[in-house]
Amino acid sequence: MRTLYYYCAPEVSAARRDEFAQLMVAAEQAVAALAEQSAAAAWQLQALEDYDGLLTATKRRLKGKSYEGVALADQDVLLELTGDLPGVGLRLGALSHFKPLVIDFEQVAVRQRLLRGGRQKEAVARAVMAGLPDGALVFDATAGLGRESMILAHVGAQVLAFERQLPIWCILHDGLLRAARSRYYPFAVPTLHALGTIKDYHSSARPEVIYYDPMFPERAGTAQVKKDMHLFQEVIGADGDNEEFVCAALGLATKRVVVKRPDYAPPLAYPGISVSYSVDGGQCRFDCYQVTP
Numbered sequence: 001m002r003t004l005y006y007y008c009a010p011e012v013s014a015a016r017r018d019e020f021a022q023l024m025v026a027a028e029q030a031v032a033a034l035a036e037q038s039a040a041a042a043w044q045l046q047a048l049e050d051y052d053g054l055l056t057a058t059k060r061r062l063k064g065k066s067y068e069g070v071a072l073a074d075q076d077v078l079l080e081l082t083g084d085l086p087g088v089g090l091r092l093g094a095l096s097h098f099k100p101l102v103i104d105f106e107q108v109a110v111r112q113r114l115l116r117g118g119r120q121k122e123a124v125a126r127a128v129m130a131g132l133p134d135g136a137l138v139f140d141a142t143a144g145l146g147r148e149s150m151i152l153a154h155v156g157a158q159v160l161a162f163e164r165q166l167p168i169w170c171i172l173h174d175g176l177l178r179a180a181r182s183r184y185y186p187f188a189v190p191t192l193h194a195l196g197t198i199k200d201y202h203s204s205a206r207p208e209v210i211y212y213d214p215m216f217p218e219r220a221g222t223a224q225v226k227k228d229m230h231l232f233q234e235v236i237g238a239d240g241d242n243e244e245f246v247c248a249a250l251g252l253a254t255k256r257v258v259v260k261r262p263d264y265a266p267p268l269a270y271p272g273i274s275v276s277y278s279v280d281g282g283q284c285r286f287d288c289y290q291v292t293p
Helices: 014-033 051-062 108-116 123-129 147-154 166-180 227-236 242-252
Strands: 002-008 043-047 077-081 089-092 137-140 158-161 209-212 256-262 277-280 284-290
Touching: 002 014, 002 051, 002 166, 014 043, 014 077, 014 166, 077 166, 089 166, 089 227, 108 147, 123 147, 123 209, 123 256, 123 277, 123 284, 137 147, 147 158, 166 227, 209 242, 242 256
Parallel strands: 002 043, 002 077, 137 158, 137 209, 209 256
Antiparallel strands: 077 089, 256 284, 277 284
16 A cells, blocks of 8 residues: 655645645545545555655665665655645655656746647647537546646636546645636636546536546657656556546547547557547647547
8 A cells, every 4th residue: 555645844824734734634535435446545644744754764765775764665655835845746755856746837837838829729729629619518537737627728618627646636636726816827727526537427517528648658769758747657657447438438528538649659449439530739649539429
């Protein structure tokens, strides 16, 4: 069982401390609600008091040295909220020397991409929003770091985002919370569903489009991905249930399912399921599967 340690520094404001505490309560409840599913049951949450001691012990463990106290195992994670981070940060035991991964939609690069983008400039927007009115309900089935959820919300979609990996769900929850009160985002930011997948959705309101971006192994021989994406990929791992996901999405969406694929990979094709058309995204493409009545 993997452990998710969490720590909030004393210098953090009272309001942010309360939000962090509420986030951890929500995480505990989410794990309990999905206890019979292996992805959730694989985690146990533990509050941390000796933050510096944990990092020191983990560093010594990775170097093969003796240590005292608690250290992160390779697949354990630490969620931390400190005064020098813009939001809740995530560390993975095996990559604890990396800076914490924080989802920060107020970064200049993120804001500039949204300002430059639009329905016709962003390939994901062309694929997902084609023919849809503003306010159309769209599901992001694997929200991850939330970047494409934000793009779709910016171009007019009502986005409900799903994430089944607990550590990523936690930092995305925090990132969207901060984005919702940011002066840079006057539109409605995506809503994050409870921990889980589209199979855990039970409302009668059906989405017109479901966007699915499965994690896939990196192509052999390619350059090392950026550190934040490398950490993200190590936490998430490759998705092994693509067929199940596509079938579930086709049974829920009313118009189409859009699947992001790297340019070198073939489309996801299963008996009775085939791509209707694709939208070129440069180093990736967006395969569109029409829903048949």
